[in-house]
Amino acid sequence: MTDVRADALAALRAVRLWRTAEDAAVERMAARARVEEVARGRILVTQGDVADRIGVVVAGSVKVYNLSVDGRALTFEKVGSGEAFGAIAALAGARYPATVEAATDSTIAWLPREALFELFEADPGLARTLVTDLAGRVVNLTAVAATQSLDVPSRLAGYLFQRSLEVGRTTPAGLVVDLGMSKGDLASALGTVPETLSRALARLRDDGVLVVRSRDVVVKDVGALARLGSGFER
Numbered sequence: 001m002t003d004v005r006a007d008a009l010a011a012l013r014a015v016r017l018w019r020t021a022e023d024a025a026v027e028r029m030a031a032r033a034r035v036e037e038v039a040r041g042r043i044l045v046t047q048g049d050v051a052d053r054i055g056v057v058v059a060g061s062v063k064v065y066n067l068s069v070d071g072r073a074l075t076f077e078k079v080g081s082g083e084a085f086g087a088i089a090a091l092a093g094a095r096y097p098a099t100v101e102a103a104t105d106s107t108i109a110w111l112p113r114e115a116l117f118e119l120f121e122a123d124p125g126l127a128r129t130l131v132t133d134l135a136g137r138v139v140n141l142t143a144v145a146a147t148q149s150l151d152v153p154s155r156l157a158g159y160l161f162q163r164s165l166e167v168g169r170t171t172p173a174g175l176v177v178d179l180g181m182s183k184g185d186l187a188s189a190l191g192t193v194p195e196t197l198s199r200a201l202a203r204l205r206d207d208g209v210l211v212v213r214s215r216d217v218v219v220k221d222v223g224a225l226a227r228l229g230s231g232f233e234r
Contacts, residue, residue, distance in 0.1 A: 004030045008109045011058040014082030033109040038102045045100035051089035060106025066098045075189040153200040155190045158229025175219040
């Protein structure tokens with residue numbers, strides 16, 4: 001194996017899609033990768049492009065989003081180091097259903113779709129891992145799309161409820177929940193604009209559900225977040 005960057009190889013080994021593959025098989029695939037450095041804001045994939053390759057984030061992060069007819073950006077997911085993007089469309093031989101943009105200065109390893117097919121031909125057992133992982137992604141993306149039927153305060157409540165389960169810290173003041181991203185990025189992830197997000201936070205604050213701080217919130221009523229986020233309470 002020649003001319004394979006150590007950081008790219010490490011990232012490829014970490015990808016869940018082929019996590020059970022032998023090291024030698026991943027090394028062969030890595031030898032076919034094209035690695036590039038990209039600046040924050042660079043469009044890596046445009047919605048509608050022919051999906052002929054799979055991206056793996058070596059360093060940094062990218063965001064996957066869809067632009068609606070009115071110009072709103074709906075962020076499906078953020079992809080970090082050791083994660084792949086564009087795999088479903090590439091394996092299907094279709095077109096990319098979303099745009100992918102570098103959220104930070106990043107290093108990306110590009111794999112031709114044939115490299116992945118060769119990997120699975122060499123080890124057919126990997127197909128089960130692939131199906132399980134991609135099925136989980138489809139479920140998650142379906143859930144993201146479903147939340148768009150809710151109003152912005154409900155989408156925000158659902159997000160904060162999930163964050164409270166994942167990273168909430170119990171303090172005397174209440175449950176402290178880190179937003180996980182800037183308010184601008186959160187607005188994009190919820191399919192809205194910063195001004196509307198600010199109004200939604202103010203509504204939850206005025207209803208006594210939470211206290212808003214700079215990079216986090218203090219949740220006073222987790223049950224209210226769960227009810228509002230599920231759509232049972234408007």
